[in-house]
Amino acid sequence: MGTVEARGLRKAFGEVQALDGVDLDVPDGAFFVVLGPSGAGKTTTLRALAGLERLDAGSVHLDGRDATADTPADRDLAMVFQSYALYPRKTAYENIASPLRARRSSSSDIEAAVQQVAGLLHIERLLQRKPAQMSGGEMQRVALARALVRRPRAFLMDEPLTNLDLKLRVEMRTELTRIHRSLGGTFVYVTNDQVEALSMADQVAVLREGRVQQVGTPAEVYERPANRWVAGFVGSPRISLLACHARGEELVGDQGWTLPRPRWATAEDGRPLLLGLRAEDLSLEQRGPAVLPGELYGLEPLGDRTVVDVRVGTEMLKVKARPSVAGALGQRLQVTVDLDRAHLFDAGTGNALP
Ligand code: ATP
DSSP: OOOEEEEEEEEEETTEEEEEEEEEEEOTTOEEEEEOOTTSSHHHHHHHHHTOSOOSEEEEEETTEEOTTSOHHHHTEEEEOSSOOOOTTSOHHHHHHHHHHHTTOOHHHHHHHHHHHHHHTTOGGGTTOOGGGSOHHHHHHHHHHHHHTTOOSEEEEESTTTTSOHHHHHHHHHHHHHHHHHHOOEEEEEESOHHHHHHHOSEEEEEETTEEEEEEOHHHHHHSOSBHHHHHHSSSSOOEEEEEEEETTEEEETTSOEEEOOTTOOOOTTOOEEEEEOGGGEESSOOSSOEEEEEEEEEEEOSSOEEEEEEETTEEEEEEEOTTOOOOTTOEEEEEEOGGGOEEEETTTOBBOO
């Protein structure tokens, strides 16, 4: 078992309300990602789960039992930080073995456990080296191995890939999901990188200013964002938001455009809305009756595609186009909209329309 639940976590540092009522339900065996921008309260949440933070209010349940008063050691959770926190004078082998030595496991059990986890992380050849003789990526693997060797109730990982270069980061993402699959166990993984979150998680909790905005699978968070903020934070390029309102059979933009009103748009006429359009749901090819007029503002070639910035009045659309797309700045363009995939948010509350 390895369920982790948080109820109403609250924590202030002076004026800063770092956690403002955080609820989390991490199922046994999940790869659960807490995603949010810098300062959202991710580390504080993880530290609260680990018992390293004195809370103002709230409770933590592990395997269904109230663990709020338990010491970090009693909680049996393994923490992996972005700084590797290895013992500098010990070899990788001794670093990995250290949690088992603390438990007074036998030498043969330790040997077997270290070799197994070293094999899983492909670090057999590093075992006799000290941290100073390893690259950042290698140290990160050793730090992971040290956490994994313990078989704790759950793993808490705080942006463990942050210090790695891009290539290694991408490699380690795949590696971590593979390890999760082969080892089992519950992972609670904190990151501000939405690509990391979407690619690794079974479930994502999106955190902002100490509050959970939405919990769901990566697909749910991407395709049905609960509010305009989640829509803007998840997805690259960023979702475009256009101010508008419904009027009869139409959506009327503040910038003067009209689009057919989607069947699912239930808002009453005149209520201020934001139309959310993702770059892949917009096209410069003529594909249907839903068209926005604009002008070419910029081109961002990204190899396999080009993101085209199109100005619609004073608002901006990001459109995914073929890599070969070209045009002169200021040139008039028609952008076809896939309205079935569009999002509508209440302009006042920011919440998605049901
Ligand atoms: P990052 O991605 O930058 O690590 P985060 O989402 O992990 O950010 P936290 O580290 O949890 O955010 O911090 C949440 C808020 O609480 C921030 O405004 C931070 O400055 C503040 N904070 C965190 N720890 C302390 C502390 N010990 N003393 C004072 N303020 C703190």
